[in-house]
Amino acid sequence: MVSGSDNTEATMSVFEAADGPGEVLSKVKEYGSTGRSSLILDEGESAIGKLRLVGVYDDRQEGHFMLRIRVPGGRLNWRQAEVIGEAAEQFAIRPDWERSTPQQFLEITTRQDIQLHWIRLDHLPEIWARLEEVGVTSLQACGDTTRNITSCPVAGLDPHEVMDVSPLVQQMNRYVLEHPEYGAFLPRKFKIAITGCRDDCILARINDLAFVPARRDAEVGFNIYGGGGLSDYPRLASDLDLFVTPEEVVSALKASVQVYKDFGDYENKAVNRFRRVVEELGIEATRREVAERLPFAARSAGEELSQGSRHDHVGVHAQRQPGQSYVGLAVPVGRMRGQEMIEAARLAHTYGDGGVRLTQRQNLVITGVANERAEALVEEPLLQKFTPRPATFARSVVACTSSPFCKFGILPAKELGLRLSSSLDQAFAGNDLGSLKLHVSGCKASCAQVQIADVGLRATLTKDEDSLYEAVDVSMGGSLGDGRLAEWVALEVPVPKVQQGLHELLTVYQDQRADSETFGQYVRRLDQATLRSYFQEV
Ligand code: HEM
Ligand code: SF4
Known part of the structure; x- marks a missing residue:
C-alpha cells in the first residue's frame, strides 16, 4: 500500500492492519529477497509487532532479531535438527562490534521450540526456504497467536503411556496454522498442551488449554483444563469438567479459542490472557460457553489417567x-x-x-x-x-532468554543459571541431593516458570543510596503436582548472597532431611522466616 501523496518507497507502508501470518510471511520474504528489508525496520514498532506473527521477535540489538522455530510436540527428525543447527552456525552471527556476546548458538525452550538470535531480516527468506524444505516453520511462534502445541517429548515411546498423541499434535498444529482465525488475531497469546502419558511433563495446569488422558465408560480420551499461566498473575488451569475423544479434540480447541475471542479483551493487553476470561466468567460459565460451541453434546470429565509426576527424560x-x-x-x-x-x-x-x-x-x-x-x-x-x-544442578537448571538479547532482561539469566549450577554441583559433588528444580528468570515475566520450581530466581533491580543494582527475588516450594505455586521467600537479594544462601540451605537439608524427603518437601515444611534468614545479609 502506498500512503499519502508521495509515491516513493520510503513512505510505503509494508504491512496492512489486517495482515495475518501468511501475508506477513510473504511480505518479509519479498522485501528480504529484493534488498528492501530496511523499509520494514524504518516503519518502527507497528511493523516490528507484525513480525511476531511469523516467529520473529525484536532483540535488544538493533536490526537483529530472535527467530523462534515452532516444533510441535518437540519432535524433529535428524535432518530437521541438522538444518536448524546449520542455520545457527551460518546466520546467528553477531556483527563485528559485538565481540563479547555469544553467537552461533540456539536455545531449546520450555515450550519445545528452538530460538536463534542475531537474525537479520534480509537473511530470513533463505532461512525460511531451508526450513520449509524440511517441513519446519516459525509461523505463529510469537505474538498474539496459538503458540506451539506442546506434548510429551517421548510420545509413542513411553512404555506406560495411555496413547500416542503425536498424530493429534500434528493435526492440531496444522489446524491452527491453516486457519488463522483460530491461530492468530487473538486477544493475546494462547498456549495449548496435550499428552497421552501418565506423567505431567506438559505442565498441564500452566497452559491456557490442556488435554490430559482420561477414561469415560469404555472410551479413552481427554479431560480438558483451561485458564492456566504464570507471568505476573499466575493461575493454575481449572478442570472444565469436559471429556472429549481424540476425534473431538480439534473441535474442543476451536470452541475454546472462540470463547477466548468472544470474551477476551483486545484492548487491555496487560491482563487479558484466557485465564482472565475464566476468572471473570467463572469456571461453570466458561464450561457452558465452550460446550455451546461444540458440534456435539458435551460430556462431563472422565476418570483421569495421569499421575501428575514429572519425568525429565534425562x-x-x-x-x-x-x-x-x-x-x-x-x-x-x-x-x-x-x-x-x-x-x-x-x-x-x-x-x-x-x-x-x-x-x-x-x-x-x-x-x-x-x-x-x-x-x-x-x-x-x-x-x-x-x-x-x-550432576544434580546441571540436570535441574532451566533459564529464560534474558539479557543480552531480551529487552526485558535485567541480568543474563542463562549465564547466572550456568554459574550457579556448576558451582553448586562442585560444592556437592558425590552427594545425593535427589530431584531438585532450579529455574532462573531475567525479569518478572517468568518465562522460566520460576513459580513451579523448588528454587526460583527472578532478577530485579534494587537501590542503595547511590545507584541501582541487579538483585534476585528468591522463591521456593513450587510443585505443580501438588497444585502449589512457589512462595517468595526473599526479595532483592544480592547475587553473591543467593549462591551462599543456597549452599547453606542445601547443607542443612542434607543433615536434617527425613529418609526420602526431597528438597522441595523439606523447604515446604520450613517457615518463611527460616527460609528468608538464609538470604539476609548479617
Ligand atoms: C523479548 C521478550 C521475551 C522473550 C525473549 C521471551 C521468551 C520466552 C521463551 C523462550 C519462553 C519459553 C517457551 C516458548 O514460549 O516458546 C517463554 C515462555 C513464557 N513467556 Fe516469554 N518471552 C518474552 C516476553 C515475555 C513477556 C513480556 C511475558 C509476560 C508478561 C512472557 C511470559 C512468558 C511466560 C509466563 C512463559 C512461561 C512458559 C510457558 O507458558 O510455558 N514472556 N518466553
Ligand atoms: S523472563 Fe523476562 S528477561 Fe526472561 S525472557 Fe522472559 S521477558 Fe525476557
Whole structure:
C-alpha cells in the first residue's frame, strides 16, 4: 500500500492492519529477497509487532532479531535438527562490534521450540526456504497467536503411556496454522498442551488449554483444563469438567479459542490472557460457553489417567518398542552451539531411528537406539558435555532468554543459571541431593516458570543510596503436582548472597532431611522466616 501523496518507497507502508501470518510471511520474504528489508525496520514498532506473527521477535540489538522455530510436540527428525543447527552456525552471527556476546548458538525452550538470535531480516527468506524444505516453520511462534502445541517429548515411546498423541499434535498444529482465525488475531497469546502419558511433563495446569488422558465408560480420551499461566498473575488451569475423544479434540480447541475471542479483551493487553476470561466468567460459565460451541453434546470429565509426576527424560530409558531405548541429554539452560545440534542430528541418524526430541526442561532426547548400542552412544564426545548422567544442578537448571538479547532482561539469566549450577554441583559433588528444580528468570515475566520450581530466581533491580543494582527475588516450594505455586521467600537479594544462601540451605537439608524427603518437601515444611534468614545479609 502506498500512503499519502508521495509515491516513493520510503513512505510505503509494508504491512496492512489486517495482515495475518501468511501475508506477513510473504511480505518479509519479498522485501528480504529484493534488498528492501530496511523499509520494514524504518516503519518502527507497528511493523516490528507484525513480525511476531511469523516467529520473529525484536532483540535488544538493533536490526537483529530472535527467530523462534515452532516444533510441535518437540519432535524433529535428524535432518530437521541438522538444518536448524546449520542455520545457527551460518546466520546467528553477531556483527563485528559485538565481540563479547555469544553467537552461533540456539536455545531449546520450555515450550519445545528452538530460538536463534542475531537474525537479520534480509537473511530470513533463505532461512525460511531451508526450513520449509524440511517441513519446519516459525509461523505463529510469537505474538498474539496459538503458540506451539506442546506434548510429551517421548510420545509413542513411553512404555506406560495411555496413547500416542503425536498424530493429534500434528493435526492440531496444522489446524491452527491453516486457519488463522483460530491461530492468530487473538486477544493475546494462547498456549495449548496435550499428552497421552501418565506423567505431567506438559505442565498441564500452566497452559491456557490442556488435554490430559482420561477414561469415560469404555472410551479413552481427554479431560480438558483451561485458564492456566504464570507471568505476573499466575493461575493454575481449572478442570472444565469436559471429556472429549481424540476425534473431538480439534473441535474442543476451536470452541475454546472462540470463547477466548468472544470474551477476551483486545484492548487491555496487560491482563487479558484466557485465564482472565475464566476468572471473570467463572469456571461453570466458561464450561457452558465452550460446550455451546461444540458440534456435539458435551460430556462431563472422565476418570483421569495421569499421575501428575514429572519425568525429565534425562538418562537411558527403555522404550515401548522391544530392544530400543531413548537417551535424554541434559543441555544446561537449553543452550547449544549450532555445530552441537548438527552433531546430535548425526548421532540420532547413526545410533537411533533418526528422532530428536526437545523437552520442556530445555533438554534433548535421541530416540530409537538399539539397547546394545546405547553405551557406545553415551561414550560419544558430545555426550561428555551434554551428558545423560548429569550432576544434580546441571540436570535441574532451566533459564529464560534474558539479557543480552531480551529487552526485558535485567541480568543474563542463562549465564547466572550456568554459574550457579556448576558451582553448586562442585560444592556437592558425590552427594545425593535427589530431584531438585532450579529455574532462573531475567525479569518478572517468568518465562522460566520460576513459580513451579523448588528454587526460583527472578532478577530485579534494587537501590542503595547511590545507584541501582541487579538483585534476585528468591522463591521456593513450587510443585505443580501438588497444585502449589512457589512462595517468595526473599526479595532483592544480592547475587553473591543467593549462591551462599543456597549452599547453606542445601547443607542443612542434607543433615536434617527425613529418609526420602526431597528438597522441595523439606523447604515446604520450613517457615518463611527460616527460609528468608538464609538470604539476609548479617
Ligand atoms: C523479548 C521478550 C521475551 C522473550 C525473549 C521471551 C521468551 C520466552 C521463551 C523462550 C519462553 C519459553 C517457551 C516458548 O514460549 O516458546 C517463554 C515462555 C513464557 N513467556 Fe516469554 N518471552 C518474552 C516476553 C515475555 C513477556 C513480556 C511475558 C509476560 C508478561 C512472557 C511470559 C512468558 C511466560 C509466563 C512463559 C512461561 C512458559 C510457558 O507458558 O510455558 N514472556 N518466553
Ligand atoms: S523472563 Fe523476562 S528477561 Fe526472561 S525472557 Fe522472559 S521477558 Fe525476557
